[in-house]
Amino acid sequence: MDSEKTFESIPDDLFLEIFSRLSSILIARCRCVSKRWASILYRKDFTELFLTKSSARPRLLFAVDKGFQFYFYSSPQSQNQSTLEVDFHTNVGVGINENLCSYESGLIHVHVTDLWLSKKSLCVICNPITRRYVNLPELDKYKDSRSSLGFDPIDKQFKVLFMHNNGEWVHHVLTLGTEDLRWRKIQCPFTYGHFGLAKCINGVLYYLASTFGGSSGRIVCFDVRSEKFKFIDGKHFSSTSYTDLINYKGKLGGVNLDYDCDRSCYCEMYLWVLEDVEKQKWSRYDYSLPTTQTCHFRFDMHIAGMTATGEFVFAEFHTCSSKSFNVIYFNPEKNTLQSVNIQGLEGNNGYMYSRVNTFVDYIEDLSANDLKHITSKPRQRRDTSRELSRSAPSTKNKQTRSFLQNKYELLANLE
Structure with a gap:
């Protein structure tokens, strides 16, 4: 033939x-x-x-912080097996950071807050699958700075919002894939301090903020396409308690967890869902999640997110060589819990204790692959904890x- x-x-x-x-x-x-x-x-x-085919086979993505490097792994987002092996993708050297790592539509964003012998702040954008990355132009380093990656699903554009405190909060925006890769200063009508990680839902970046010296919560909304700001009253959240923002069936959700070790680490989950943005109408849902024989909640667990099929995913903050790494799926409709042991993360690269960032519904998106500037290929270091799960295909x-x-x-x- x-x-x-x-x-x-x-x-x-x-x-x-x-x-x-x-x-x-x-x-x-x-x-x-x-x-x-x-x-x-x-x-x-x-x-x-x-993208449709890739969305039908979502994965869990793990970004493991080892002090000077981020190592990226993924595993099937499956509840049918009690044990799953991770696939190693790549690692990126970013200096010293504060674990400010986020994921959006196939790309990883890392905010570096402290570099040795450097007076600059740095943002790194990485595609774990293609092993390509780009260092964005540096900005002056400030004690308080944050940056977040947003995606506009209409124009298929990625933008990075950078904020730093210079007596007042100053905002810059950078659009990926453009000929002139540079920061543009934009005006924000709010002077709220930023805390927590941002979440992008349907082209809008949401992040928690508070007034200076106050604990009352605010949620700032940044429209990635129009680059306009507005805020939502976040009275249900405060800067004194930790809140995870999640994508709840296409709506903004805020989750607080309360552990009670007197009852074998009984976990109470309080969920607030923004039903109407214009009317700022919220709905509240409370869930009691007891420890079972196979599902053990710990203080270092957090909400990684909600899957497209409606399950909440709990993940541990850290991994170490002395214990396994687990994720727990909670189905609120069926009121069921399922624990999955993730193998291949513990004891990485000689580090006894590593921070793990877990992201749900990780999919491959060709829009992320086609971006200009994300062309640098990092020098690969061998993953000493385990060999690559599969060899690279031939390029011939x-x-x-x-x-x-x-x-x-x-x-x-x-x-």
Whole structure:
């Protein structure tokens, strides 16, 4: 069988179906095989089909902070197995930081708050799957500074919002993928202090803030597309208690956890959901989560988020060589708990105690892969805790065609 003629005769709809089942790394390589392949694989309908396929197989993403490096792993977001192995993706050296790490639509954002021999603040954007990253232009370093990554689903644009306190809070914005990668100063009508991590939902960045010297909560909303600010009364939250912001079925949710060790670490979860942004109407839900034989809640557990299928995911803040790392799924509709042991994170790189950032519904998005500037490839250090789970595919066009030819024949037989 002549593979060249066979591929030219494949209908476009079957061609798209075959390629949508590949990883984003293979897609990037296939775009270099021929002009025809590139023209199809850069089309908007293929990008959307790939995102749909990827959304059907979400993963848990783990960013492990080892002091001078962030190591990125992922595992299937599955509750059908009690034990899961992680896949190692890449590591990025970012200096010393305060664990300010966030995820949005396929990209990881790291805010570096302290660098040795440096007087600058630094933001790093990384794609764990493609192992590409970019250091954003440096800004003057201040004691209080925060930055967050937002994504506009309409224009398919990523933007970074940077805030620092210079007697008052000053705001800058940077748009990824533009010819001129630079910070632009923007005006914010609020002078609230920022605390906690931001959450981007449907193109709006939400972050908790408070008035100077006060404990009353505010939620600042930043529209990624229009770059306009507004605030919501966050009277249910305060700067004196820890609140996790989550995406609750497309709405903003705020979660507080209360542990009671006198009752075997009995966990109370208080959830507030913003039902109406304009009317600032909130709904409250209370859940009691007792420790079971297989699900043990600890003080160092937090809400990593809510999956697209409606389960809350609890994860530990830290991992160490002396104990395993666990995540717990809570289904509020069925009132069930399921614990999953994640193997491959403990004892990493000689560090006995490492901070873990856990993100739910991690998917591959070609929009993130196609951004300009995210082209630097970090020097890879071997993950000393375990070998890579799989070797990288060959980059040769002939081998790529052979691999896809087998995919095509398999699908043809299924038809």
